[in-house]
Amino acid sequence: MPAGGMLLVDKPAGMTSHDVVSRARKARGTRKVGHAGTLDPMATGLLVLGVDAATRLLTFIVGADKTYTATMLLGATTDTDDADGEVVDRASSSDVAAVTDAAIDEGIAALTGAISQVPTTVSAIKVNGRRAYDLAREGVEVELKARDVVVSRFDVIERRREDDRIELDVVVDCSSGTYIRALARDLGAALGIGGHLTALRRTRIGPFSVADAAPLDALAGVPLLSPADAGTTVLGALEVTADEARDLRHGKRLVGAASRLPASPAAAIDPEGALIGVVERRGVDVKSVMNLPTGENA
DSSP states (O other): OOOOEEEEEEEOTTOOHHHHHHHHHHHHTOSOEEESSOOOTTOEEEEEEEEGGGGGGGGGTTTSOEEEEEEEEESEEETTSBTTSOEEEEOOHHHHHTOOHHHHHHHHHHTSEEEEEOOOSSSSOEETTEEHHHHHHTTOOOOOOOEEEEEEEEEEEEEEEETTEEEEEEEEEEOTTOOHHHHHHHHHHHHTSOEEEEEEEEEEETTEEGGGOBOGGGTTTSOOBOHHHHHHHHHOEEEOOHHHHHHHHTTOOBTTOGGGOSSSSEEEEOTTSOEEEEEEEETTEEEEEEEOOTTSOO
16 A cells, blocks of 8 residues: 555535535545545535545544634524534524623633533534434434533634624634534523524644645645645654664564653654654653555555
């Protein structure tokens, strides 16, 4: 299997993440393509794809912090917590008008920092082996457990008011596993008028930015980010000698080399600039926890 690399894609609205993966498979001529973090069909923005052997790096990207821009509509609740669902409750104009900017700011502050969040019912979380959204579409009531997440930034960029609604353009920095739809739902609930998401765009995953992403129609021609560059960007690099690279590939530890690590885990890079694999600290030693196929990552 070729070493492949990473591909940054700007997903358009109306497609699933799997649709984008399918397009990338055809464009790159390989079945071995995966992604780091699903985007809903309504959402646009950054998808990080791994191609061929570099798909093994995705596990080190999935858990990275993310940045989103979004539009939240306060004044109506939907059964999916976003605009793709049916409106199930709508606040009166008088109730919406009674919500002050200060109350909104207070509600946002309560949803900022380390919080406990119940994921939206229409999500990819598995319940007894099945996706929650599949159960919801079948009319099965799904109760998802709250999870601890971190919202490190929840800033309002613009506010718009109409008789029966308040629209907020926001930017959110958050930990992996945070549902922006749930933030809109919970903010609306706290204000007593309901809320849901009407637009969502992911602009960052860890060190990767949507500004560097390719449009969908350019997937065949855009150069891949090499496994070495991707690994270094995400984890930091441990430069190793040719002998050390051979030892790591053979499962041997680098004795006493832990002090050389920029972080743990880290990307081990050989003298030719190729990614050997991902290594971790084991006491004072360094040991490989993931190797790329020998001889195929140059």
